[in-house]
Amino acid sequence: MIFEALQYGFMQKALLTGLVTGISCSLLGVFLILRKHALIGDGISHISFGGVAAGILFGIMPFVGALVFSIIGALVINNLREKGKLHGDASIGIVSHSALGLGIFIASIAGGFNVDILSYLFGSILAIASEEVILSSILALVVILFIVVFYHDLFYMTFDEESAKVSGISVSKLNIAMVILTAITVVSSMRVVGLMLASAFIILPASSALQLKMGFKKTLIYSGLISAFSVTLGLILSYNYNWAPSGTIILINTLVFISTYFISRINSPE
Amino acid sequence: MDQTIVEIKKMNYKFGSTLALSDISLEIKKGDFLAIIGQNGSGKTTLLKLILGLYESEKSQISLFGENLTEFNSWNKIGYVPQKAIHFENNFPATVEEVVEMGLLSGKKNPKIITKEDRVKIANALKEVDMLKYKNRRIGNLSGGQQQRVLIAKALVSHPEILFLDEPTTGVDTETQCKFYELLKNLNSKGITIVLISHDIGRITKYVTKIASLNQRLEFYGSHEEFCAWDKKHSHAKSHTHNLCPNL
Numbered sequence: 470m471i472f473e474a475l476q477y478g479f480m481q482k483a484l485l486t487g488l489v490t491g492i493s494c495s496l497l498g499v500f501l502i503l504r505k506h507a508l509i510g511d512g513i514s515h516i517s518f519g520g521v522a523a524g525i526l527f528g529i530m531p532f533v534g535a536l537v538f539s540i541i542g543a544l545v546i547n548n549l550r551e552k553g554k555l556h557g558d559a560s561i562g563i564v565s566h567s568a569l570g571l572g573i574f575i576a577s578i579a580g581g582f583n584v585d586i587l588s589y590l591f592g593s594i595l596a597i598a599s600e601e602v603i604l605s606s607i608l609a610l611v612v613i614l615f616i617v618v619f620y621h622d623l624f625y626m627t628f629d630e631e632s633a634k635v636s637g638i639s640v641s642k643l644n645i646a647m648v649i650l651t652a653i654t655v656v657s658s659m660r661v662v663g664l665m666l667a668s669a670f671i672i673l674p675a676s677s678a679l680q681l682k683m684g685f686k687k688t689l690i691y692s693g694l695i696s697a698f699s700v701t702l703g704l705i706l707s708y709n710y711n712w713a714p715s716g717t718i719i720l721i722n723t724l725v726f727i728s729t730y731f732i733s734r735i736n737s738p739e
Numbered sequence: 740m741d742q743t744i745v746e747i748k749k750m751n752y753k754f755g756s757t758l759a760l761s762d763i764s765l766e767i768k769k770g771d772f773l774a775i776i777g778q779n780g781s782g783k784t785t786l787l788k789l790i791l792g793l794y795e796s797e798k799s800q801i802s803l804f805g806e807n808l809t810e811f812n813s814w815n816k817i818g819y820v821p822q823k824a825i826h827f828e829n830n831f832p833a834t835v836e837e838v839v840e841m842g843l844l845s846g847k848k849n850p851k852i853i854t855k856e857d858r859v860k861i862a863n864a865l866k867e868v869d870m871l872k873y874k875n876r877r878i879g880n881l882s883g884g885q886q887q888r889v890l891i892a893k894a895l896v897s898h899p900e901i902l903f904l905d906e907p908t909t910g911v912d913t914e915t916q917c918k919f920y921e922l923l924k925n926l927n928s929k930g931i932t933i934v935l936i937s938h939d940i941g942r943i944t945k946y947v948t949k950i951a952s953l954n955q956r957l958e959f960y961g962s963h964e965e966f967c968a969w970d971k972k973h974s975h976a977k978s979h980t981h982n983l984c985p986n987l
């Protein structure tokens with residue numbers, strides 16, 4: 470049944486996009502959770518919605534609208550957090566809900582919630598267009614490459630930001646890079662799981678991997694593997710049973726999380 | 740041997756409107772083992788963070804290795820063990836080896852590749868603090884004192900010329916503390932300059948070469964002997980420095 474599903478071009482495109490975006494989300498997720506910025510993905514997906522709506526209204530590719538909105542929004546969040554002395558969560562809430570309000574407003578001008586907008590909210594990976602495959606994959610690969618190249622610096626500042634600074638790492642630049650990467654990641658996974666579930670795509674595999682109580686590098690690798698597994702299984706199941714791929718992928722992630730949760734409790738009862 | 744490593748000239752520092760440090764002038768020379776003492780809130784941590792460039796302002800009054808802090812970038816010469824070093828969560832996913840690796844690789848260019856020689860250096864640093872057998876354990880699964888040793892190995896692994904430690908023995912048992920001070924003394928005798936913030940003045944006096952007593956101002960700065968003479972004069976006014984120099 471696996472091979473049968475994979476004969477089709479649309480399934481191959483879906484699997485490719487799903488795997489690269491899933492892996493990039495899950496790697497980033499480990500850093501975001503440990504730095505207590507887990508909710509930034511949620512905030513940025515709200516912001517992206519504003520961009521999608523604006524894109525549709527002005528006849529630009531929604532993908533581009535989402536990318537512009539989310540990168541600007543992410544930078545504003547970072548700036549408010551660092552200079553405005555707002556708590557991390559408050560700055561996310563303010564920016565993301567303003568953008569969400571704007572998105573709903575624009576969508577209503579543009580003629581309400583049509584199928585197009587809904588497909589960005591809930592994902593439509595089986596109907597993904599070739600240029601979106603390419604765009605999503607390139608964006609996700611950029612994120613993965615960045616994480617690989619800056620692995621040690623990112624690890625260090627996640628462990629202890631002040632010590633990282635003292636050792637000469639430019640923490641504030643990397644902080645900016647991290648929020649931009651998060652914006653890119655959310656937009657790249659928009660077609661796969663949809664904006665409603667993009668944050669889950671970031672948080673769930675990483676949370677499962679963190680339950681396994683390993684070292685840092687192994688946690689990252691397992692997070693990527695768990696995500697790849699969920700995407701592959703989710704796509705095959707949704708193809709065979711005609712389920713919604715985004716929901717199926719996330720539910721598999723949830724089941725993996727529940728399993729790792731109990732595995733870790735059994736291994737170290739407290 | 741008389742190279743000046745840290746130099747501070749007439750520095751003040753405020754948090755908003757509260758003065759934390761006032762009129763601090765200080766020179767730390769190569770080979771010093773300096774203890775910074777003072778009550779809670781006297782500005783010890785603030786002084787250290789200023790020296791390490793963690794606060795943007797006041798950088799112009801501070802020099803490291805003869806270079807103004809605004810231009811300084813040889814951070815690999817500096818090792819730092821922060822106060823409350825155990826502020827990461829106990830379930831932080833890092834092995835002992837990975838933590839020490841951080842200290843070693845931070846001086847390299849990205850992407851930072853770990854070599855065979857690096858592994859040897861990491862093993863040696865862990866051996867030095869007697870933690871090699873735990874290298875694959877998660878840092879959160881160690882006791883507080885063991886974690887502290889790992890963080891010292893992390894600070895030492897890049898062979899810094901000066902080591903800053905902010906109350907490194909908080910939560911460490913007496914026996915381990917003594918071993919730890921011996922370790923610092925040993926490092927110091929190999930030429931590493933050490934700056935140690937401590938409340939444990941009674942125990943450290945026999946190890947250190949200089950003492951700085953802070954109370955917003957630098958109340959005292961000098962050798963151990965001078966400190967005892969100064970302390971005798973002032974001890975009637977203070978309680979926290981009682982009984983520090985029983986032998987003199």
Ligand SMILES: Nc1ncnc2c1ncn2[C@@H]1O[C@H](COP(=O)(O)OP(=O)(O)OP(=O)(O)O)[C@@H](O)[C@H]1O
Nearest residue numbers: 754757759777778779780781782783784785786822
């Ligand atoms: N981030 C901050 N914002 C505002 N005030 C601060 C900040 N950090 C420290 N202070 C204040 O500056 C003063 C010096 O604090 P510092 O942490 O340097 O003291 P310390 O000597 O290290 O104390 P301890 O022995 O408790 O570690 C204190 O009055 C403290 O309340």
Ligand SMILES: [Mg+2]
Nearest residue numbers: 783784785822
């Ligand atoms: Mg302090």
